[in-house]
Amino acid sequence: MTLNHDPALDAGSGRLPEETLRELRAIGARYPQARSALLPMLHLVQSVEGRVTSRGIEACADILGISAAEVSGVATFYTMYKRRPVGDYHVGVCTNTLCAVMGGDEIFERLKGHLDVGNDETTDDGKVTLEHLECNAACDYAPVMMVNWEFMDNMTPQSATQLVDDLRAGTEVRSTRGARICTWREAERVLAGFPDDRADEGPAAGPASLVGLGIARERGWKAPEGRTAAGTTSGTPGATAAAEQADTSRAESETKVEQSPTDTVGGKGDETSTGEGKKR
Amino acid sequence: MTDMLTPVLSDNWDTERPWTLESYEQTGGYAALDTALGMGQDAVIDLVKESGLRGRGGAGFPTGMKWGFIPQGDGKPHYLVVNADESEPGTCKDIPLMMASPHTLVEGVIISSYAIRANHAFIYVRGEVLHVVRRLQRAVQEAYLAGHLGQNIHGSGYDLELTVHAGAGAYICGEETALLDSLEGRRGQPRLRPPFPAVAGLYAAPTVINNVESIASVPCIVRNGAEWFGSMGTEKSKGMTLYSLSGHVKRPGQYEAPLGITLRQLLDLAGGVREGHELKFWTPGGSSTPILTAEHLDVPLDYEGVGAAGSMLGTKALQIFDETTCVVRAVLRWTEFYKHESCGKCTPCREGTWWLVQTLARLEQGKGSEQDLENLLDTCDNILGRSFCALGDGATSPITSSIQHFRDEYVRHLTEGGCPFDHAASTLFAPAGATA
Structure with missing residues (x-):
């Protein structure tokens, strides 16, 4: 289904909830200059409103002391900000060259047919918004999809249709390299800088991230030996390297003292410490 | 002779919960911070200069030299901004690094900020990677609680605030001056240089902008020394990399x-x-x-x-x-990307990328003529080097290089009246034995 009217025209009237206004102001306080907060503020507006609404724009403008036109100019520049309502699940298919060649084009075509929507459109039940994406930095897992900006790696047309069916049916879905899929609005809140405390979900890395490391482990390959506790490196240091090494060894011996917490007060980092001395 | 693979940045990725502070400290994490605080700022800059570390974000500019451009004793605040906006098509190294071991980056941020005498640092991470944002937020929170961030870090008298800032979907924000405009809450459009960010960057104050992998490489250099780092790599390109x-x-x-x-x-x-x-x-x-x-x-x-x-x-x-991949299709898709991502500030890039797409799309469909290849090269010539930033330059690379290596394949599209390739044969799920 296409939303062929502009919902911005009939945006909710009145002000955003007080709690939201308070949080929008709190974002501003994170930065030396409040205007830096505009991108996260717009993420928060989306998490509350389901899109960037006119009253959301007005609220940002009021708080930052800039015009609504300036806020709107920013909101329309970035593709993650949406002026039309987004479904519970934003489903992205990478169709940049590598993913497209590896099957992203086929997946995107299959999903358009399966969901009966076009690009950047939402299903009738309001559950899924489909969009084709540019490169999402997961090329070693191509073809890649994203659900609410969580990785869904190594997809096929079959796994893609299963994925959207599960999302629409309310079945729990887990990212292949991330957490249980939350709603788009919940995701936007995290992007606004309000953590949801779910960093511990999911793996450290997917298989492709570990493939080189696995080969190195198998064959006993390592980086050269680093400095030991005594401050020595492997190999024969050149003249400058030796000086450097002596210098950092000295720093390390000081570090040992410093590691005792009771000894730490007293400015190891000031300009008279060893590093400055070396230059003389 | 070093081993063929030399995991340093990725070395802890297969450990138990490597994203946690506990795990990172068990593998020696945050010891380099103590070493750096004991060395003094200028010695850290000298060490990074001597290591030969070059920017891992693409340009390869010497990291230590970049730091050295920051004026000292100028009385202005200084800033470190980490470019974690990894969006260049094909690039997928910083995201797994931050996912698996965000503390490697955070420790690098603290050491680097200390060196350039910055008291506020930012990690500008692209917004489209929710779980990476979660892991960064958590790592920063843990680092504050452990006293690695905040006031009087490790009793050194040095203070640092670190803010994780999520972008909102714009490739151009990986360009360092566009990133600064974006971080100031504006449309991400590149700035004219000079002045360079080292003199007038974020809020017009001296600013260093470095790629994630560059900053993440700093702790191991502090830990093991410049000579160790230089024992890997080649004469002018030192160290290990992803x-x-x-x-x-x-x-x-x-x-x-x-x-x-x-x-x-x-x-x-x-x-x-x-x-x-x-x-x-x-x-x-x-x-x-x-x-x-x-x-x-x-x-x-x-x-x-x-x-x-x-x-x-x-x-x-x-x-x-x-060999199943059609180079014209590949190049057209990249060109559509550049057209979409051109910020619109400079005419050669904004208009040029649009015309490149028109011409390439026609060629891909087997329409047009061989003269269109000359038109493409001419358009590229009028884009290259004529805009504020390198986005337009990048847009010309796949076109000029593909015409250089695969001119015949463009011509085949014309002689056969369309794409001669079976796109299904290129897919990961292509039936075995499928060929072009």
């Missing part, structure tokens, strides 16, 4: 190796091009680096080697395409 293999290879993924390894060696480790197929073309460092072919398998993948072969090392994003 190479990302993707596309038509048996084992795509991250391979951390000394700079100067060749694609032949990497492909060998990766099990070669997928079964029954052969290498056709590849990018050494993302879509903005001119494509190379099987002729270039033995080019050392360092800044000088790839440069001498007529391309750029870029982000070491090795996208591998086999």
